[in-house]
Amino acid sequence: ETGVTQTPRHLVMGMTNKKSLKCEQHLGHNAMYWYKQSAKKPLELMFVYNFKEQTENNSVPSRFSPECPNSSHLFLHLHTLQPEDSALYLCASSRQGPPGTIYFGEGSWLTVV
Amino acid sequence: RKEVEQDPGPFNVPEGATVAFNCTYSNSASQSFFWYRQDCRKEPKLLMSVYSSGNEDGRFTAQLNRASQYISLLIRDSKLSDSATYLCVVNTGRRALTFGSGTRLQVQP
Numbered sequence: 001e002t003g004v005t006q007t008p009r010h011l012v013m014g015m016t017n018k019k020s021l022k023c024e025q026h027l028g029h030n031a032m033y034w035y036k037q038s039a040k041k042p043l044e045l046m047f048v049y050n051f052k053e054q055t056e057n058n059s060v061p062s063r064f065s066p067e068c069p070n071s072s073h074l075f076l077h078l079h080t081l082q083p084e085d086s087a088l089y090l091c092a093s094s095r096q097g098p099p100g101t102i103y104f105g106e107g108s109w110l111t112v113v
Numbered sequence: 114r115k116e117v118e119q120d121p122g123p124f125n126v127p128e129g130a131t132v133a134f135n136c137t138y139s140n141s142a143s144q145s146f147f148w149y150r151q152d153c154r155k156e157p158k159l160l161m162s163v164y165s166s167g168n169e170d171g172r173f174t175a176q177l178n179r180a181s182q183y184i185s186l187l188i189r190d191s192k193l194s195d196s197a198t199y200l201c202v203v204n205t206g207r208r209a210l211t212f213g214s215g216t217r218l219q220v221q222p
Contacts, residue, residue: 033209042117042214043157043200056208090156100145102210104156 003027006091006105013081014113021076021108023091029103030096032074034066037088037107049074050096081112114139117213119201125219130191134216136184136201146177147202148186151215157200160186191220 004025013019025032034046048056049068063085065077074091088109094102119136126132138146146163161168163175163184174187184201201213 035212040214042115043212045209045211048208050208100204101147101159101162104158106156 004091004093004103004105006089006108008108009106010109010111012111012113013078015081015083017081018077018079020078021089021091021110023074023076023105025072025074025091025093025103025105027093027103029093030071031094032068032071033092033094033102034074034076035090035092035104037090038086043090046076078110081110083112086111115213116140116205116211117201117203119213119216121214121216123217123219125221126191127221128191128193130220131187131189132191132218133188134186134199134201134218136186136213138182138184138201138203138205138211140203140205141179141182143182143203143205145204146175146184147210148173148175148184149200149202149212151198151200153197157212160199188218191218193220193222196220 007022030051032049036044045058046060047066052068067075088107090107091105092102117138148160149157150160151157161170163177167176172189176185196219198215198217200215202210205211
């Protein structure tokens, strides 16, 4: 059982929809991350939060909007996505940033139709 | 040039074989190094950290060559359960880890 939980595990949304991905970590960590994993591509870092403050935005389009209300919770708000945004979205946490080991949630499989 | 480069494979090996994966990284200021394992449609999980002096964990041996900016993973006596994608991961000094695209291993009976 992972210490990082993500919901929903699977999401299908239309291009005009608004949805959110949720991540919660139970490890007492202070840094949280969103990564995107598309087929046959490496994991791409999207956002980093350290002690609730965003410390990195890796040139992510504004249709992805992160929110970190506290060190244990991280959201990714999605709106007007494109089919090429279909991917596995992985949340992760670490004790602090810059990280040694990071721990991933099981991911949210997103399909944009 | 990619920050972390790996041979994508797949490596198809019989049970009991020894297999080695290589990885190169571009940032000479990189500070820490890891191998993660990712099973099909699952999240990546830490396999082992990589230390400058080399380190071993059971059947797995990791090596780091800072001069050549090269990391390796050796798996001895391969098991069917070793079938997975192995991700080379580097802390390049940014605020998060950088992942290679992975090397796929398929161990066959």
